[in-house]
Amino acid sequence: MVRIACLILALILPALVAADVADVYDFSDRAQEQRYRNLIAELRCPKCQNQNIADSNAPISKDMRDVVYRMMNDGASNEEIVESLVGRFGEFVRYKPEFDSRTFLLWATPAIAVFGGLLVVAGVVIRSRRSGSESPALSAEEKARVDKMLADQDRPS
Template identity: 65%
Template sequence: MRWLAGVFALCMALSGLVRAEVAEVYDFDTRAEEQRYQQLISELRCPKCQNQNIADSNAPISKDMRDEVYRMMQGGSSNDEIVGALVDRFGEFVQYKPPVDNRTILLWAFPAIATIGGFLIVVGVVWRARGRDDEPPLSSEDRARAEQILASNGDKTERP
C-alpha cells in the first residue's frame, strides 16, 4: 500500500513536468498547399507574443490565426487576401515585413537624413569659423589708437 502511494506521488510530480501538447493537424490536398500554409504562418507575427511568429507561438490567439489562415486557404483566398484580412483584424504589427508607404519610408530614411543634416551643420560651423579668420587687418589709425589704449592701461596697472 505504501509503495502505491509513493508511485502515485511520483506520477503527480512528473505530470507537472510533462506538458501534453496537441499537434494541430490540417489536411492539405497537395504538398504545395502545405508549404504555402507553412510560409504564411511563419511570416505572420503573434499579437500577444510580440516577437514570435504564429507558427511557433502557443498563444490561443495564434491558434485562432492559424485556423483562420487554413480556413481562408481552403476558401480559395490568395496570400495577399489572407494577410490583408489578418492585418485588418489585428493591425500592421502582425506583418514582419510591413509594406512601403510614407510612414515607413520616413522611418527608414530618418537616420540618413539626420546624418546628412548633422554633416551640413558641421560644415557650416567650420566654414563660418574660417570666414572669421579672414578679417581685414587693422588700419594704421586703429593700430595707433590700440597701442595708445594699451599704453594707458599699462600705466594704470603698474601704479600701486
C-alpha cells in the first residue's frame, strides 16, 4: 500500500510543481479591471519579440504587470504608467510609438515609399508618351518603297 501511495505521489508531485500560478489581482470595480487589461494589452514584452505583457509568460512581463497594477492602485494615470515603463525599458514597449524626432522615419517611411512609387510611375508614363508620339520621318527612298508597295497592293492580280 505504501508503494502505491509513493507512486501516486511521484506522479502528481511534478505536475503540482510545474503548475503556473496565474496573476490574481483584486480590483475595486469592473472599470478598473478593464483599464488594467487595456494597459497590459497595449504594452509589449521587452523579451518577447511581438507579444504583449498580457500574453507573455516571461518573468519580465510578470514584473511589468505587477508594476502596472501597483501604479494603478497608487492612483497613476495611464500616461504616467506607460511613461514610467517606457523610461525603464525603452520605446520598444509601446506598440504605437509617439511621433517625435526619433520616430519620424518610422512614421514617414510608408508615405515616402508611396510618394517615391508614384514618382517612378509618373516618370515611366511621361517617358512612354514622349517616345510614342515621336514617329521618325521617312527618307525619300523609304517613301518611294512604301508608295510602290501600296500601288502593287491596289492592282488586281
